[in-house]
Amino acid sequence: MPHKILVVDDEAEIADLIETYLADENYTIFKFYSARDALTCIETTDLDLAILDVMLPDIDGFALCKKIREKHTWPIIMLTAKDAETDKITGLTLGADDYVTKPFRPLELAARVKSQLRRYKKYNPARAGGAEPVPPADTLLYGDLVMNTKAHACSLDGEPLELTPTEFSILRILLENRGSAVSAEELFHQIWKDEYYSKSNNTITVHIRHLREKLGDRTDKPKYIKTVWGVGYKIEANG
Secondary structure, eight states: OOOEEEEEOSOHHHHHHHHHHHHTTTOEEEEESSHHHHHHHHHHSOOSEEEEESOOSSSOHHHHHHHHHTTOOSOEEEEEOTTOHHHHHHHHHTTOOEEEESSOOHHHHHHHHHHHHHHHHHTOGGGGTOOOOOOGGGEEEETTEEEETTTTEEEETTEEOOOOHHHHHHHHHHHHTTTSOBOHHHHHHHHHOSOOOTTHHHHHHHHHHHHHHHHTOOSSSOSSOEEETTTEEEOOSOO
16 A cells, blocks of 8 residues: 655645655655645544645644644654754654755655655554564563564553654664663664764754653653763663
8 A cells, every 4th residue: 555645835846846756656645735734634644754844834844743743653754944953953853753955856855755664664564564463572671661663662651652753763772772872873874874964963862852851851860861971872781
């Protein structure tokens, strides 16, 4: 079954261009030029990914991203103005998984869509036709934190923990490397496969902060994710 992609951009030329390229990849596209029109689709359609422009005429892309994250964990890619670092950080803070700056190459956007969907399906087998029973090897434990990597499920104190695909990936990497510090560069490379540069550290920092908030982790005395100054982040070996 084709993946269902939501595209929201008030610039018709851009929205139409995205639709053309993604339709060529056999995705089903739900295209809207305003956020309000997209809201009904979000509520009534089982989507797999959203591409949201930041600057929309009615409700901005940030508010729409926040609205989506109230109920859904599928990937969100934000379209931001060139070099608008603040927009990127804001979007990531609100739960976006990736961002593409305008002007962009359609083939690059299509590649990022593929990458996000691949990760989401990998950690969410139900999207691929149903999950099989999960062996213990696919479960990562740390105190009252339980992660099932195959079912893409995580719980804290027995309560489901709603994580975006990026947050899930970061937490998984840290749990798999318990007792060892993982640098921001390594996290960035494992998740996005892109070339790391100085501003990429801000991307990781935002996701770590968002993840800590969901874990109820105190910055001054973290129980789960600890900062190793000058190195990166780690989860202790014993928990």
